[in-house]
Amino acid sequence: MADHDVIVVGAGFTGLAASRALIEAGCDVITVEARHRVGGRVESDFLPDGTRVDTGGQFLCRDMVNLVEVAHRHGARIVRSSTEGEQSYRPAIPPEAGEAIWDGVEQLREKMLALDMSDPSLARLTVGQWIDRQTDIAPEITGSFRRLVKGLWCRAPEDVSLAYLVSNDRRITNVYPELEMFLGDTMHALAEALAAPLGDRLRLSAPATSITMMDDSIEVDINGQAITARQVILAVPPVMARRIEISPALPAPLQKALAAWEPGCAIKLLIGYERPFWRDRGLSGSVIWSDPQGMYAFDTSHDAYCGIVVFLGGPLASEWHRKPQADLVAFVIGELTAALGDDAAHPTSTCMRDWVNDAWSDGAYSDVITDLDAADAEDVLLEGLPRLHFACSELSPSFPGYVEGAIVAGREAAKSVLAALGHRQE
Ligand SMILES: Cc1cc2nc3c(=O)[nH]c(=O)nc-3n(C[C@H](O)[C@H](O)[C@H](O)COP(=O)(O)OP(=O)(O)OC[C@H]3O[C@@H](n4cnc5c(N)ncnc54)[C@H](O)[C@@H]3O)c2cc1C
CATH class of the missing domain: 3.90.660.10 (Polyamine Oxidase; Chain A, domain 2)
Structure with missing residues (x-):
C-alpha cells in the first residue's frame, strides 16, 4: 500500500500548479523540492534597501491567460512596463x-x-x-x-x-509584447502564494535522488528516506530529470528523449x-x-x-x-x-x-533540444510511464519556456494523474 496518492518532485510553477490541482481534486499529495525555497527558475533577491526583485522569471503579457488568472486570484499587483x-x-x-x-x-x-x-x-x-x-x-x-x-x-x-x-x-503565440507586464511584488512572491496552501505537504531541501518503480506503487528516495505513492510527477526540466537514478532502467526511447536536451545559458x-x-x-x-x-x-x-x-x-x-x-x-x-x-x-x-550550470536547473531560460534525431522527444516524454509523468515548462502545449507554460504543463500533468487514479473529471 502506497504512503500517498501522488508525489510531485519539484516546486517550480509546474510542480506547484500540479500539486494545487491535485489537492483541489481531493488527492493526498506530497511535493518535494531540492532547494530551500519554492519557485525554481522563478526566484528573488532583496536589495540593500529592502526592495525585492525578481532574479529569475519576471515578465508576463495578457496572452498568458492562466498566469494572469493565477496572479489575479492571489491578489498580485500587475505593473505595466514602461516602453x-x-x-x-x-x-x-x-x-x-x-x-x-x-x-x-x-x-x-x-x-x-x-x-x-x-x-x-x-x-x-x-x-x-x-x-x-x-x-x-x-x-x-x-x-x-x-x-x-x-x-x-x-x-x-x-x-x-x-x-x-x-x-x-x-x-x-503572444500578440502582446512578452515583456508587457510584471508583478510589483515579484513573480517569486506569487510562487510562494501558490505554495502556501500546501503547508506541511511541501518538503523543502528534499532532493529526489532515485526512483524505483514497483508493481503497485512507485518509491522516491529523498535524502535517504523512501516514500511511496501510486503516481509520481517529475516536475523538473529534462536535464535535471536525467540526473535522477530510475530503476528499472527507463525504456530506450525515454532515455533517448531525456538525453536530447541541453540547458540554455x-x-x-x-x-x-x-x-x-x-x-x-x-x-x-x-x-x-x-x-x-x-x-x-x-x-x-x-x-x-x-x-x-x-x-x-x-x-x-x-x-x-x-x-x-x-x-x-x-x-x-x-x-x-x-x-x-x-x-x-x-x-x-x-x-x-x-544561471549557467545552476545546481538545480543547470541553466535557463529553458532546456532546448540539440539532438537532431530526436524530433519526437517531447511526445515520448509526455507519454511517460503508467506511474511516472514528466512535466515542465519545456513540455507545455502553450508558451513552453515561460511561467505560463509551466502552469499549463502542471495542470495537464495533474489531469493525466487523475485519469490514471481513476478520478472522474469534468
Ligand atoms: C533569468 C530568467 C529569466 C526568465 N524570464 C522569464 C520571464 O520574464 N517570463 C517568463 O514567463 N518566464 C521567464 N523565465 C522562464 C521561467 O522562469 C521558467 O520557464 C519556469 O519558471 C519553469 O518552471 P518549471 O516549474 O517548469 O521548472 P523549474 O522552475 O526549474 O522548477 C523545477 C523545480 O524542481 C526542482 N528540482 C530539480 N531537481 C530536483 C530533484 N532531483 N528533486 C527535487 N526537486 C528538484 C528545482 O529546484 C526547481 O525548483 C525566466 C527564467 C530565468 C532563469
Whole structure:
C-alpha cells in the first residue's frame, strides 16, 4: 500500500500548479523540492534597501491567460512596463534602420514558422544551418535573427535543432509584447502564494535522488528516506530529470528523449538608479546589442524601484560565466552608459544572478533540444510511464519556456494523474 496518492518532485510553477490541482481534486499529495525555497527558475533577491526583485522569471503579457488568472486570484499587483521613448541600439544605428532590421527578422521568423517540417531537405538541420541557407536575405537580418535565437533560446543557433525551434516557437503565440507586464511584488512572491496552501505537504531541501518503480506503487528516495505513492510527477526540466537514478532502467526511447536536451545559458542583472534619467532624453531604456550578440536591456521601473534589467543569453553568458562577476557588472554599466548616457555610470544598486550550470536547473531560460534525431522527444516524454509523468515548462502545449507554460504543463500533468487514479473529471 502506497504512503500517498501522488508525489510531485519539484516546486517550480509546474510542480506547484500540479500539486494545487491535485489537492483541489481531493488527492493526498506530497511535493518535494531540492532547494530551500519554492519557485525554481522563478526566484528573488532583496536589495540593500529592502526592495525585492525578481532574479529569475519576471515578465508576463495578457496572452498568458492562466498566469494572469493565477496572479489575479492571489491578489498580485500587475505593473505595466514602461516602453515610451526610443529604442537604443549598440553599436548605435538610426532608429529607422533598427526598425527595418527588426521587420526583416520578424519576416524571417514567419518564414521559419511556416516551414513544412516533413520536407526531407529540412531533416536533421540545426537552426544555424537553416540560417546559412537564407542567402537571399541581407546579412544584417540573418545576423539579427542569430542574435534573437541566442537571446531568447540562450544557445548558439549552431547547437539548436531546427525541428525543435519551429515546434517551440509555434506555441509562443503572444500578440502582446512578452515583456508587457510584471508583478510589483515579484513573480517569486506569487510562487510562494501558490505554495502556501500546501503547508506541511511541501518538503523543502528534499532532493529526489532515485526512483524505483514497483508493481503497485512507485518509491522516491529523498535524502535517504523512501516514500511511496501510486503516481509520481517529475516536475523538473529534462536535464535535471536525467540526473535522477530510475530503476528499472527507463525504456530506450525515454532515455533517448531525456538525453536530447541541453540547458540554455543565461545571466540576469538588475541595475538600479535614483531616477529614470533615460526618459529625459526620449529613450525607452530598452537597448538591443548586435555586438556583443545575446544582450538586451529593458526598463523595469515601478513605484518602488527604478532600474534596468539586462539579460545575457547563449555563448555570451557562457563566456562571462567563466569570468569574475565584478567584471561583468562593470562591463554592463559601461555598455548602459554608452547607450543611455553618463548617468548610467552611477547606479544605486546592482544585482546579478548567473544561471549557467545552476545546481538545480543547470541553466535557463529553458532546456532546448540539440539532438537532431530526436524530433519526437517531447511526445515520448509526455507519454511517460503508467506511474511516472514528466512535466515542465519545456513540455507545455502553450508558451513552453515561460511561467505560463509551466502552469499549463502542471495542470495537464495533474489531469493525466487523475485519469490514471481513476478520478472522474469534468
Ligand atoms: C533569468 C530568467 C529569466 C526568465 N524570464 C522569464 C520571464 O520574464 N517570463 C517568463 O514567463 N518566464 C521567464 N523565465 C522562464 C521561467 O522562469 C521558467 O520557464 C519556469 O519558471 C519553469 O518552471 P518549471 O516549474 O517548469 O521548472 P523549474 O522552475 O526549474 O522548477 C523545477 C523545480 O524542481 C526542482 N528540482 C530539480 N531537481 C530536483 C530533484 N532531483 N528533486 C527535487 N526537486 C528538484 C528545482 O529546484 C526547481 O525548483 C525566466 C527564467 C530565468 C532563469
